[in-house]
Amino acid sequence: MSSVHKNRPSHKRKESEANPSAEPQADDVGQVDWREQTFNDGLTGPVEKVSTPQDLITQSRTVMIDIDPQYLTPTLFDSGKGTRATRLYHQTVCHWLDRHPLGKKAEVRSTGSGLHALFHLEPVVVFGSTADRDLWATVVRAMQNTLPCDPNAPGLTALTRPIGSTNSKNDRKVKQLRPGEPIAPEEILQFVDDLRRRPFATVAGILYGADRITPCPVCKANGSTLAALDRVGRCYARCGTVKLVQLVGSFMSDPSTRGEE
Ligand SMILES: [Zn+2]
Numbered sequence: 001m002s003s004v005h006k007n008r009p010s011h012k013r014k015e016s017e018a019n020p021s022a023e024p025q026a027d028d029v030g031q032v033d034w035r036e037q038t039f040n041d042g043l044t045g046p047v048e049k050v051s052t053p054q055d056l057i058t059q060s061r062t063v064m065i066d067i068d069p070q071y072l073t074p075t076l077f078d079s080g081k082g083t084r085a086t087r088l089y090h091q092t093v094c095h096w097l098d099r100h101p102l103g104k105k106a107e108v109r110s111t112g113s114g115l116h117a118l119f120h121l122e123p124v125v126v127f128g129s130t131a132d133r134d135l136w137a138t139v140v141r142a143m144q145n146t147l148p149c150d151p152n153a154p155g156l157t158a159l160t161r162p163i164g165s166t167n168s169k170n171d172r173k174v175k176q177l178r179p180g181e182p183i184a185p186e187e188i189l190q191f192v193d194d195l196r197r198r199p200f201a202t203v204a205g206i207l208y209g210a211d212r213i214t215p216c217p218v219c220k221a222n223g224s225t226l227a228a229l230d231r232v233g234r235c236y237a238r239c240g241t242v243k244l245v246q247l248v249g250s251f252m253s254d255p256s257t258r259g260e261e
Contacts, residue, residue, distance in 0.1 A: 031165035038062040038118070044162045054157050060125045060136050063143050063188065064158040065106075067093055068114035070258045071150050072251055085110045089177050093117070096147060100206045102191055107180025109160060112167030115177070116160045119143065122182030142192045145244075146203055148251040197230065200244050204228035207251065217250040218242050 036044045039057045043050050069077055069084040077088035089108060093115055097103030107118040127133040133156070140155040161167065161174040195202050201211060205228070208217070216224035216235040224237030226247075233242035 031162060033168050034162050034165040035159035036162045038064045038158050038160060039156060044165075047159065051159060052157060054133070054137065057133060057156055058127055060127075060140075060156060061121055062160070063119040063121070063140050064160055065117040065119075065144050065147050065149055066114060066153045066158065067117060067147060067149050070114075071253055072148055073253050076251065083110070083112075083172070085112070085114050086177065089115055093147075094178070095209070096206055099209050100146065102143075102183055102187060103206070105181045105183050106178075108177040109163060110172075110175045110177055111161045112170050112172035112174060117147070118160060118180055119183050119188065120180050121185050121188070123185070125185050139188060139192050142195055143188070145248075146195065146206055148207075148248050199230075200232050200247065201228045201230050203244060204233065204247060207247070216242075218246050 031044075033047065034044055035047045035050050036042065037050050037052065039060050039062075040052060042061050067088070069088050072088065076092040077084050078091075080087045080090050082090075089110065093108070097106055097108070097117065100106075102119055103117070105119070107120065109116045109118065125132075125136060127136065137156045140158075144153065144155065163174055163176050165174050166172070167174060204211060204213065204226075208228075211228040213226040213228065214224070215221060216226040216237060216239060218226065218233075219235060219238040221237040224235055224239075226239070226242060227234045227236075232244075233247060234240070235242055239246075
């Protein structure tokens with residue numbers, strides 16, 4: 001991956017203005033709290049040097065889904081060894097990704113406190129117009145909505161953390177849990193199109209691997225079953241019609257119990 005120092009773009013005026021310093025700094029040593037752009041040139045560096053407002057983003061390199069244990073129900077990471085993030089990966093998230101048509105190709109990093117699933121685009125998508133950028137902002141949101149994640153997480157402007165950098169919240173190093181492989185932008189667009197036509201069935205397939213879920217994950221009533229239809233779910237025991245937000249919500253933690261590890 002490139003760094004702001006060795007790959008400082010001199011040919012793009014806006015970016016060199018945003019990253020004016022080529023002087024090595026103390027933070028370089030452990031790359032403490034460095035970030036990596038999922039957009040533009042994929043620069044790495046301190047957050048204030050690499051974060052970029054959406055209207056200055058000219059290309060998308062990676063679709064990122066931020067999966068943070070603090071937003072998820074603890075039964076998703078209550079077994080195995082290691083940090084909450086690594087347990088969450090091995091117990092739950094690796095299965096979600098293996099059922100996701102694109103998830104098998106996603107890179108996953110443990111950021112020290114959570115997981116970043118990274119869908120690397122090849123070729124990089126260059127925006128020819130504002131409409132292109134708006135389209136991809138919508139595509140990133142749609143991809144994020146296929147997994148339980150922080151609803152306020154950034155979309156197109158997301159920053160990941162470089163492998164080997166240090167997370168100062170807990171002094172942990174950022175680690176790669178699985179390597180990714182390149183994904184053609186057309187594959188992402190096709191998936192999002194399928195998702196638009198069959199949102200409930202697609203997400204139920206990723207999260208539960210089935211189109212009939214027993215017991216119903218929303219009411220959990222004895223003998224209940226949730227049938228995943230294209231656009232909604234149907235629970236014949238208690239819930240009646242179940243919306244996608246309820247299905248995804250069955251994985252989310254109670255907001256009053258949320259906190260860092
Ligand atoms: Zn139910």
